[in-house]
Amino acid sequence: MDDSTTVKTLKQSVVSFRDARDWKKFHTPKDLAASISIEANELLELFQWKTPQEAQALLDDSTKMQEIRDEIADIVIYCLSASDSMEFDLSEAVAAKLQKNEEKYPVEKAKGNSKKYTEL
Numbered sequence: 779m780d781d782s783t784t785v786k787t788l789k790q791s792v793v794s795f796r797d798a799r800d801w802k803k804f805h806t807p808k809d810l811a812a813s814i815s816i817e818a819n820e821l822l823e824l825f826q827w828k829t830p831q832e833a834q835a836l837l838d839d840s841t842k843m844q845e846i847r848d849e850i851a852d853i854v855i856y857c858l859s860a861s862d863s864m865e866f867d868l869s870e871a872v873a874a875k876l877q878k879n880e881e882k883y884p885v886e887k888a889k890g891n892s893k894k895y896t897e898l
């Protein structure tokens with residue numbers, strides 16, 4: 779599998795996994811929002827207390843890199859489940875948000891700096 783697998787295919791796999799276990803009843807908007815946050819924090823925990831150099835070095839550690847990939851995948855899995863439970867098209871939502879970000883961060887103002895759009 780590579781990044782060319784469509785969001786639709788991934789979403790179908792997530793829904794099949796969830797429904798085979800009769801877990802849809804647990805996937806409320808509140809619990810999905812909490813789960814996305816919990817998984818994001820599991821990702822953050824892998825970097826906790828590391829210096830910037832130590833954090834960068836994790837990317838060269840295959841065991842740690844697998845853990846990082848797993849946590850990012852968990853986040854995406856819950857996002858896909860949320861888009862199903864809350865009945866919206868995730869691809870469309872990402873494209874629409876990128877467009878909003880384009881407007882908030884025009885290249886001529888944002889290129890090469892990390893300022894928030896309110897500071898540009």
Ligand SMILES: [Mg+2]
Nearest residue numbers: 817820849852
């Ligand atoms: Mg996890």
